[in-house]
Structure formats: C-alpha cells, structure tokens
Amino acid sequence: MRTGLTISILILLFSCNNNSNKSIQLSQQTNIDIGNKFINAFYSFNKDSLQTILNDAKESQPEILYYQKWAECANYKIVSRAKYVEKNDSTIIFPITVEDDLMAALKIDFNVTDSFHISIKNGIIRSVKTSSNDINTYYQAKDWVNKNRPELVEKPCEGIWEGGPTPCECVLGMIKGFTEFTNDKNLTQNLTQTSRRN
16 A cells, blocks of 8 residues: 555656656747747648647738748748847847749849748747848739739639638749749840840
8 A cells, every 4th residue: 555655656746847847948948949949840841830839829820821831832942041130028030041933933043031020928929920032023023923924823822921722822823923924024135135236
C-alpha cells in the first residue's frame, strides 16, 4: 500500500515538474523567437503549421493563409532574411527577400522584399500584416492583365487577400498574364525601333 502511494506521489511530482518546465520554456520565448517561428511556418508552405501559429490571430488568417498558398504556387524562394526591426514592445517587422515566378515572367532582375508586421502580446501572435517593395513594372503588368486579359484573373482571383478559394489559380493566371505583358512590351519596343530606323 505504501509502495503504491509512494509511486503515485512520484508520478504527481514528475508531472508537476514537467508542466513547470514547459511553462518556463514558454515564458523564455522572446517575441523574436515567436516571430521567427511564424516565418518558418509560412515558408514551410504547410497550411496546418501556419494556421496553428495564427490560432489567436483570427482576423489575419484569411489574408495570410491565402498569401501562403499564393507564394507556394509562385515558387517563392527565400534569398535573404534581413535583420528584424522592433517597431515597439509588441510589434516586430521581419523583412524577407524572395525570388519568384512573377518577377521571372517580367524578365526583371529584381527580388521583392516582403515585410511581415507581427503583433505579439503575452507570447501569442495577435495579428500579422504584410507590405512589400513591388516596383512600378509589377503594377503596370497587373493593370495590363486586368485590362487586356481579364479572363485570366477575374474568376480565379475572387476574394484575393480575403481568404478566396483559389489563390494558386489566381497567381498562375497572373504569371501567364505577366508573360504576355512582357512579350507585348518587347514586341512594341521592337516595332518602334524598326519604325525609327526606317
């Protein structure tokens, strides 16, 4: 009887100690650690991992989960991870420079930097917003596609950045449109040069 009681006490003590260690580990996590976990989850292209880390950032989920699939289908590859910027005691900015199929379609030697603005309170991510340094040619190409090849993006891009159902189809349509924009631009330039020579 005493042996059984002793074992039960030891198990209880071990359990309490284990839970205590877990709490210490969680409390020792800095906002930088948590932010880096988010970046790793995003670029793992594993939706479940990202959704788990965004569990308490419900309002950010539609945009960020959509963007993750968009990035996966556009073959985003990290070129560099610049040093984070602590905007204040709860918001950290993580700049990530990537190469992707959108810039490749535009035949531009430029890598976009996406910045993730991560708000963290009490060790939990509360919101994530994004910004990027897209160049003018990117916006010109988007406008051209919307005007000249709307069928590539209208249906596929419904609900873009708001949790729409087809982020992959959307970005693939955009890439196809960007390729056509580049070809059209090159053709126009060639015709102009030929005309000037004549």
